[in-house]
Amino acid sequence: MVNKYRSLFISLISVVLLIAVAGCSGGSGESASKSGGDGEGKKVEIRFAWWGDTKRHEIYNSIVDRFEEKHPNIKVKREFGGWPEYWEKMATQIAGGNAPDVVSMHQFYVSDYARRNSLLNLDELVKSGDINQDQFDEATVDSGKVDGKIYMIAKGITMSGWAYNPALFDKLGVSYPDPNWTWEDFGKKVEELKAKGIWGTQDFSGGQLQPNFRYYARQNGQDLFTEDGKLGFEKETLIKWWSMWDDLRKKEAIPDGATSTEYESAPLEQNMFVTGKTAMHQIPANQLHLYQEQFKEGELELVPYPNVKDGENGEYIEGAYLSITQKSKHPKEAAMFIDFFVNAKESLELFKVEQGSPGSAEMAEFVKPLLSAPQQKAVDFIQEVVPDARPAAYAPLGVNEVEQAFKDNASAIIFGQLSVEEAADKFMKTAEGILK
Numbered sequence: 001m002v003n004k005y006r007s008l009f010i011s012l013i014s015v016v017l018l019i020a021v022a023g024c025s026g027g028s029g030e031s032a033s034k035s036g037g038d039g040e041g042k043k044v045e046i047r048f049a050w051w052g053d054t055k056r057h058e059i060y061n062s063i064v065d066r067f068e069e070k071h072p073n074i075k076v077k078r079e080f081g082g083w084p085e086y087w088e089k090m091a092t093q094i095a096g097g098n099a100p101d102v103v104s105m106h107q108f109y110v111s112d113y114a115r116r117n118s119l120l121n122l123d124e125l126v127k128s129g130d131i132n133q134d135q136f137d138e139a140t141v142d143s144g145k146v147d148g149k150i151y152m153i154a155k156g157i158t159m160s161g162w163a164y165n166p167a168l169f170d171k172l173g174v175s176y177p178d179p180n181w182t183w184e185d186f187g188k189k190v191e192e193l194k195a196k197g198i199w200g201t202q203d204f205s206g207g208q209l210q211p212n213f214r215y216y217a218r219q220n221g222q223d224l225f226t227e228d229g230k231l232g233f234e235k236e237t238l239i240k241w242w243s244m245w246d247d248l249r250k251k252e253a254i255p256d257g258a259t260s261t262e263y264e265s266a267p268l269e270q271n272m273f274v275t276g277k278t279a280m281h282q283i284p285a286n287q288l289h290l291y292q293e294q295f296k297e298g299e300l301e302l303v304p305y306p307n308v309k310d311g312e313n314g315e316y317i318e319g320a321y322l323s324i325t326q327k328s329k330h331p332k333e334a335a336m337f338i339d340f341f342v343n344a345k346e347s348l349e350l351f352k353v354e355q356g357s358p359g360s361a362e363m364a365e366f367v368k369p370l371l372s373a374p375q376q377k378a379v380d381f382i383q384e385v386v387p388d389a390r391p392a393a394y395a396p397l398g399v400n401e402v403e404q405a406f407k408d409n410a411s412a413i414i415f416g417q418l419s420v421e422e423a424a425d426k427f428m429k430t431a432e433g434i435l436k
Helices: 007-013 030-034 054-070 083-096 107-115 123-127 138-142 166-172 183-195 212-219 235-250 257-263 285-292 331-343 345-351 361-370 373-388 399-414 420-434
Strands: 044-051 074-081 102-106 153-158 160-164 280-284 301-303 318-324
Touching (some): 044 054, 044 083, 054 074, 054 331, 054 345, 074 083, 102 107, 102 331, 107 318, 138 153, 153 331, 153 373, 160 166, 160 285, 183 235, 212 235, 235 399, 257 399, 280 285, 285 373, 301 373, 331 345, 399 420
Parallel strands (some): 044 074, 044 102
Antiparallel strands (some): 102 318, 160 301
16 A cells, blocks of 8 residues: 645545435446446456455455446456555556556556556546546545546545554553654653563554655655655655664664564565554554454554654545556446446445545445444544645655665665665665656
8 A cells, every 4th residue: 555645635535415326226327328337338358456455355356246247248357466566566567568457546656657648637538427526526536636637536535543452552551542642652652562572563664655754754844745846855854764763673662674574565464463563553544444353352443643742733635546547448448447436336335435435425425324333433533633634745756766765775774784874865865866
């Protein structure tokens, strides 16, 4: 679960204005009618792909159903999967020339795909009104650009934090995580929880470069990448990161390698946090309500990331987007679908804040009365943390290979194949070679 991060992101959260939307009862904006939104025309099939858990699949399928009802000449074939599988399949489909027409995109990966000419430049479709961004804040529009061209349309924006169940902590007699905690506090809390008979958290040392390691690098005054596409952190920072997790692993305060691998691709409803094997879990704030649905006892809470003592702030804004692939045979219909997804009340009353606050200012205002208590709690968390957010650089060409090297070397540490220092040295050399 992309990429997502520039100076323009700080103002992404300012989606709070109202304006009327033209169209059928609560329908999408002007662009639907401009795109032949009356449902007439020849039969066309487009493909739409996204990542997510079972609940998101249900929401997205319902949105697609409503689009097909409004546009009976357009059939949408649905493709979805978990986060790692989604990007693996995407890479294979792009390489094979058979990618879906509309794909969910992430800021962490967009520059790679855009600069490989795998995504369609959406400037003309936006200019024509086929995709209406009139109610999108300028910074939100700009967040979908690479090299000044629009390649993504924002579905939602969010920020990450650590979830925990106060009811469990009360039962164990463990104090709650402090919102101002450090990584040292984090380690002590994990060990305290293990002493009470439960792993503090799953192993977040490897896998994706962000959000976890990115926060840590930024707190150390660095980042994953520089603006010119080089590695933005020092080897010593990576050594400190992997050493912290390796120490917790050796103390058996976090799961062993075999257990971590077993749950690596588990869906939300089967992951270690939901099944009661861990007490804390890193999640995007917009997923809080999905996790809450899995807990019969207790109301989940979110705290910001632990910080580096006397370090800098690591906060940055994340988001989820929609793109059209370069080889789509039906870009106009694909644009109609994107416009419906981000501008239609029929869509947003289902989407709500599924992947963050809507990109459209009007739709952000529209969904407010529809939110559940956990969803509102997530919005409050985002609003509280976002003032601390700082810009982050786009991921460069080759980020997929860099992330795989990060994952592989972290795994080598977990299974005792390499020492922390050996793995860090190997990663840095590999990554620097990729990014030359």
